[in-house]
Amino acid sequence: MKKNIIVPLTDTPLTLLSGITFARVPYWFPFYDYKDLKMDLVLPFRRGGGEKRPLLVWICGGAWLTMERGAHLPWLMNFARSGYVIASVEYRLSNCSHFPSQLEDVKKGIRFLKAHAGEFGIDPEKVIIGGESAGAHLACMAGVTGDRKEFDKGEYLEQSGRVQAVIDYYGPASFTWNPKDTRVKADGEIPDFLRGPSPVNMLLGYDPADDPEKADTAAPLSYISPSAPPFFIAHGTEDVVVSIDNSEALCSVLEMNNVPVEFCAVQGAGHADPRFYQTEMADRIMGFLDGICNRREVTH
Template identity: 30%
Template sequence: MLRKFKIHTVIMLSILLANAQKGSAQIKPSGVADTSFSVLGSYRNESRHFPDIRIASPAMPASINASRNVPYRQSKSGRNLLLDIYQRKQRLPKPAPAILMVHGGGWRSGDRTHNTTLAQRLAEKGLITITADYSLSTEDLFPASVFDLKAAIRWIRAHAGDFNIDTSRIAILGFSAGGELAAFTGATNGSKKFEGSGEYLKHSSGVQAVIDIDGILAFIHPESGEGDDSKSISAATYWFGYPKSERPDLWIDGSPITHVSKQSPPYLFINSSVSRMHAGREDFIKKLNGFNIYSEVKTFPDAPHTFMFFDPWFEPTLQTIDNFLNQVFPAKTTR
């Protein structure tokens, strides 16, 4: 499959470059917030097909403390980008692993509160969980969101002492577009090109594990359905600022699979039955295998794309993440 992907990429790139429109105009950020994606909206949509699903309980466990609305940087538009941090009220005897959590929404919608329920439950298990804002395509284009997330990781390391964080065990988790961003952030460990500028540059932005929940791994790939602008402008076209027919080089550079290296960390892929949402996964894993990098796959048959928000899939998703982190962070604090 990897060889097939390489051949397909070369052919597609040749065709797209041949058809590219010279001097095409970039799609500029609108500056208008997009609120189209929400957990409640997803529930209303999916419950028509899965009438027995329920939104996982958002109640915060009594054992957990929250530090909310913590600013870590400003977006290009001047918006304060915020973090919410969850951890046990009773301080653990040793520094604990941390997870930066990245929301979905097509790189242009959604917000950090979508990950609150999962963050609180993972914090119950002895992890420090951090949900993050980042620049959406209504504010700025790729790679601004990557720069933000790298800055958030540096912020975590700079403030590790305040939250009892073990800086040698930092993971990043994302769903959908957030899964793609998490995968990209891990794949580009050590890459100066995607470091960005600004805050806490003396600290590393490297992560030691990635959890990608239904996030695409290759935009120009036989399995990818992203970039069809025939009916309306696609989410990725808004994010890159150009259709892939005009800037295939940008779409390839924005694909996590392009950047896998020996510095990439272990990966956990948790997927729905919607195959286009994890396009390129098997080829990505083959590249990881080439560097002897550990990976796992958990697939929920017949599950919708937004499965992680709903019972009956929420609890097994939670347990899969915890099991994976116990595997790759073997010194994880006993709960």
Template identity: 30%
Template sequence: MNPNEQTIKITSPQVDEYEDIVYSQIKESWNTRELKMSLLVPRTDNLKPAILYFPGGGFTTSNYHKFIQLRLALAKAGMVVASAQYRHIPDKFPCLIEDAKKALVYLKNNSANYHIDTNKIAVIGDSAGGYLAQLMGVTSNSTHFLPTETTAEISKVAAVVSLYGISDLSTIGGTKNPPVFHKGTSSPEALLIHGIGAQNSSLTINDSPEKAKKASPTSYVTNNLPPFLLLHGSADTLVSPEQSQHMYEALYKKNVDASYITVNGAGHGTAEWYQDSIINEIRDWLLLKLS
């Protein structure tokens, strides 16, 4: 017997990547903007759950190639994982949630190409992406922010995961001694709802409470929502842990299946979020909810 022979045990499927798929075209004044997504697809023929990931970026970027550790772990567990770009500042709300809905529509309309079980599509995001995932969850199977010529049913998602996400635009920095930055006219949340221009650039988030409310996930919490997993770092000074706590409390009051995990000592997008313990927690929760 050759002493160098090895037997390899297969524990996860091969994963194929489909890069930079155009899922939406936005007609602008003088051009057409393409919005893209990338997919990680386990090479199996069975119907698979899918995860739609929205990257964070302070409402100013949407780098859909980030968080590869988490995305690959989910794909190796047998889930199709899509990562979607979306419009951001200088574009105003509700552009980004309209894009998120279109990304979901693309997955459902092309489910046969990737062997996706359309009844088992979850959304996940970090920071501003967590905000989008929450907003997708609370408006699931509703007429809010629907793309044209679609029905509420196509906006339905099966589960929601938010990592240090935003639930209330008016209190991102918390209700007790929030950073001055969030109160200013140049804060991302202010620019998101007011836009950029001579008139709008002098407005803070609190100058239009109705606009802030309309753009906040907590405003749409009702019963019969999909299950939520909310994670936040105890040392997050950019997006207050109160954001996840208050969302959890709102969901709990409506008897929604919700879990809230505080990661002790973790900050905003710090190294803790890329460790196996966190990734495995998210993976196992999704496998349970999408089984």
């Protein structure tokens, strides 16, 4: 039986643009073969009317050894439904290239998105970067290095790599001040891909103890200044992969530099704990970000 119904438009339908190429980088044997770096975007189904939305760039973790850019899209939909454009960005892994290639790739993604802000309905003055674990390390590095030209490689160099806020989910803040290897604890909680050579050594291409001064150039703690963007930090008190000491130290240095920071120590949570990916955590982060996105004076 035919029914005539009226369906009011009460929210903004969303769409997924998957596999957008934003850069080409040396991959197999360096400078012999090349790989396309890709990102996934979640944005309004139909864009128009000049609307500009804040952008959340998300960086997946995996010890710099593995990553899946679509892994966190279901949780990131909380932000998309609240008015953010979402970009989940790929980067080269440590078996392909050592640091700073990973940071250079993340910054390429930021510049690409700013260069195409009009096409994607992005406000280039309201860009937030976030990540978890190794992805949080890269997000923090992108946040605190701003327009430092030594990390700007590739295309769209006329665009700024600056962001207005950082979301740090249980990321390492330094590779030299906290030498204890927490991987020896709680064997059953450690993923198989961490049961081999040190992921940090593989990222850097050397043991940080052999060249601590050089290793500090890969650490967020080394770049914090009063011009750093605001931070939202969350870390589990029972994390045996990345010690919560990292986030506590990062929070302290940010506070000493008068940088706005909110630190949530999640009681009883381990590394990549499901508690980080509840709607409640997304709501906490959005409460923090909404104030930042509406205050131009905190934009660096």
